[in-house]
Amino acid sequence: MIDEALWQELEVPQTNRGRSTRRLFPESGHDIHVGVSHPGRQRMLLVRGGSRAVDRARPLLVDLRETHGLSLSCNSVSNREFELQISLTAGELREVFTPLAEDIARTSKDASSETVLERAVRRFAYWQQLMRSVGSQGLGREARLGLYGELRYLRTHLLAALPTRAAVEAWTGPEGSNQDFQLPSVAIEVKTTAKKNASTVRIANERQLDDRGVGRLVLVHLALDERRGGLGESLNSVVDDIRAAADLASASALFESRLIQSGYLPHQRDLYDEPRYTLRRADLWAVDEGFPRIVETDLPNGVGNCAYDISVIALEKHRTTTEQVTEVIRGTDG
Amino acid sequence: MAELPLADYARTLTGDIQTLAEAEDGSIPKTFTRWVLEQLEESGFVSNMTVAYHSGHGVMVYGFGYSDDRSVLDLYTTDFSLDPMADRLTKADVTRHFRRLLAFLQKASSIRGNFDQPTEVHQLCEGVEKLLANASKVRLFLFSNCESTARTQPEPTDFQGLPVEHHLWDLARLYRHQTSGAASEPIVVEFDPPISCLSVQSIEPNLSVTLAVVPGRHLAELYEEHRTRLLELNVRAFLQARSTVNRGIRLTLLNEPGRFLAYNNGITATATDAEFVEDAEGRRVGIRRLTGLQIVNGGQTTATLHHVFKRDKRDLAGVSVQMKLTLMSSDDLMKIVPSISRYSNTQNKVTLVDLSANDKFHVEFERISRTLWAPPTTAGGPQTRWFYERARGSYAVEEAKHTAVAARRKFKAETPAAQRFAKSDLAKFVNAWNGLPHLVSRGAQKNFAAFQDNVKKQPPVIDADYCRRTIAMGILFKAIDRVAKVHDAGSHKALITAYTTARLCEETGRRIDLDRIWREQKVSDAVVQAAHDLCPLVMDIVIQDGKHVTEWAKSSKCWEEVSCIPWTIPDELAEELLARPVEFAVDTREEEEEQLSRLKQIELSEWEMLADWARETRALELAEQQIATMIAAKLATNGTITAAQVRKALEVYDRAIEEGFSAFAP
Secondary structure, eight states, rough: OOOHHHHHHHHOOOOSEEEEEEEEETTSSSEEEEEEEETOEEEEEEEEEEEHHHHHHHHHHHOOOOBEEEEEEEEEEEEEESEEEEEEEEEGGGHHHHHHHHHHHHHTTOTTTTHHHHHHHHHHHHHHHHHHOOOOSSSOOHHHHHHHHHHIIIIIIIIHHSSSHHHHHHOOGGTTOOSSSEEEEEEEEEEOOOTTOOOOEEETTTTTTOOOSSSEEEEEEEEEEEEEEEEEEHHHHHHHHHHHHHHHHTTTHHHHHHHHHHTGGGGGGGSSSSSSEHHHHHHEEEOOOOOOOOOOGSOTTTTTOOEEEEEEEGGGGGGGHHHHHHHHHTOOOO | TTHHHHHHHHHHHHHHHHHHHHHHHOOOHHHHHHHHHHHHHTTSSSOEEEEEEETTTTTEEEEEEEESSOEEEEEEEEEOSSSTEEEEEEEEHHHHHHHHHHHHHHHHHHHHHSSSSTTTHHHHHHHHHHHHHHEEEEEEEESSSSEEEEEEEOEEEEEEEEEEEEEEEEEEHHHHHHHHHHOOOEEEEEEEEEEEEEOOOOSSSSSSEEEEEEEEHHHHHHHHHHHGGGGOTTTGGGGTTTHHHHHHHHHHHHHHHGHHHHOOEEEEEEEEOOOEEEOOOOEEEEEEEEESSSEEOOHHHHHHHHHHHSOOOOOOOOOOOEEEEEEOHOOOOOOHHHHHHHHTOOSHHHHHHHHHTHHHHHHHHHHHHHHHHOOOSSTTTTOOOOEEESTHHHHHHHHOOOOSSSHHHHHHSSOOOGGEHHHHHHHHHHHHHHHHTHTTTTOOHHHHHHHHHHHHOOOOOOOOHHHHHHHHHHHHHHHHHHHHHHHHHOOHHHHHHHHHHHHHHTTTOSOOOOOHHHHHOOHHHHHHHHHHHHHHHHHHHOOOTTTTTTHHHSHHHHHHHHHTTTOOOHHHHHHSSSSSOOOOOHHHHHHHHHHHHHHHHHHHHHHHHHHHHHHHHOOHHHHHHHHHHOOOOOOOOOEEEEEEEEHHHHHHHHHHHHHHHOOOOO
């Protein structure tokens, strides 16, 4: 919806000072625009709301922290109309800004007229949080490893089995779903470790292995060798592989936005040529009857956010194979 | 327990603001800001305010305003809490708010670029930028419905060389302001260290007099801070410019500061409350703090000290000013101060006419007359103004404000000296028109007193019509004065003019078309001719042998005789008379009702359209747009619209029409 071409169209120099804008979601009742100021050529997302909406959003504004390269301001347009202006103030975040604006716009679109600005500010804060967690050093070691694992699995198993767009769409982890991949027939949770002899798998919460409403659930455990230099594959190269495939299938925007939501920010690409990873071993288990796990319904009221380890030895009888999983993914397992 | 009323007030205020915001569909803090500003405007703290909101990282602003001479730029910000008794405004909060306002000032121009012109925030930035170019001072205001725990105000700072002041209006101060009843907060002055004083025993119960010597610099600083509010009760604030006295004061300050105390008579001040330092025997030996300080005499001295301090940049070291301080309750203030002023005067003569300089009638008349442009007397000729000199010397003050030669020439052309008239003139014109020539003949002072009495009894509605017609009376009076001159009325010309005018008005039943006189800026030939007819007849009665003419003219008997002169209106004049006497609205309610009904005839949607139209075309100032929006909101919610708002709104409406607004445009 928002893409570079739209920005460039808006950036065409104007003789007058002011801004060029384009309304998003013509069918929505909310005034949501993308715009570019002239002559400063600042890109921005504009969300408008009434007095009630601004009064609800205002307390959030007070506590909002500053993010380098992004700014958010709230302004009165007329007596009863207010505008939230989210703008890009530093060039390096240019590529991040597009998915960010799109995501905030989509989130705000479905809000009520009272909450539209509040939703936008909350979503903005979520992005700030994301960018802060990534920091200037890029993703931390664990996060890199996890992302590499997911991408490797996406490339090797989903892209091979599904149309590209469907494969990229299945990668729902970055959006905060319970499992990393969600398909109509199966959900797949990928765990990646660089430990030498990993005898346990860490499950982050009670919903991760909850198969309610999922159909089938597969747990994938990848053991990698991680080192600087060497013959292994870097995060960047697996990203490039998928990019190449996605480009052809016009799934590119979706993939980029999921990448960013995972914390892989375009301007930090240089940080991800190292380390390199080599697959040592892959285990696949079907989460079915008798699988050792904790699910939400097992927990006493009031207990939550329950992380636990499963011993690999105990999983032997649930082992499944790549071929079986691929059939499930394809939906050809009968 | 003492806190109870404040808690009640907080609850009521917070509730009221929420209801108001709900009713007008406005944002709560913005509604609160506007509400506070309206209160402050009423008591003269702020003017020309615009409410517009911007907040970004480290920046927040709710609006701006400026002084009439555009030398002071005000920025407003607001901290509104829904739970004002639980929340407190800490010193850190206060500092943060002020810092955000200043940050806005810094960033205004870059913020502006991100908005299109018709938006409030764009106009906010633009307005502030323009003002900043000329301002000589910045005032930051923080409004809050919480109580501040900050003991001290932030230190004055500066912004790009401009002094910056901080004004905090928290719950307690708003409460004081609302409940004190007085139009403005009393001026409170701290003396640190205390200034030594000599207290004089008084036999009057509620009145005590103290003598003290104040450092000249302190006085200059006080004036800088409070300006004319310090001199509110001083009738001669306007007399400064043309007086030769302050030149002397200034020279002394510049050349012989040490002798200032010896040469200058000092100031006379009043206060409603004082805190003294007492010695072992309980005698008052020092003044620590004064509440409700007013300088009632010595305005020139004070203003000159300020001038030398600011303009000549002298530090006033070694300058001391003698002060006579009278402590009295605020009830007595209005009664006693004029007497102090009158009796203690040793400089320019202050007349009775000067003393009522501050009466509401005259303030209003001055205000409106300043907005009136007289139609050109020749086709395409220049438009001019009639200058009402409410206080003696205000014409000179006004003229002196235009320092550049060209500006002064323009002022002179627009406001010819021949078209200035004083309060005593006004009284003369009106009383002659109303058939009171014997009062006019009693002299300016007495006539003015009689005029004041009438105004008090029957307060006229002072609007543009009233001003125009009153000035027309003046034009008529002056025309007849020229007639009297032709008839050689000589030293009795003033009397003859008054009587001739009065008889003419009486005989015509006050049907002479004053509006036409205003339009043409002269009286018709028929009127002049009639005056020529009448004048000799009047002279025969007023100037009689064997009678002391000036005394005779003062009696109502004389007026009776003049009224009985057999004289009828010439046909020529009769033809151009109005069908009915010129009417002056007296009952203000009727007028207000009428205006309100006119306002209500204008549809709600039309107000909304007008506001939109004004925003898009920028034909009206933002403050005016906001009035239209406010009226629309009040109409929609059945809110009360005050008479002043009605008047303003109709003005805005008329202006919009003038600028080409039409609700029925395609």
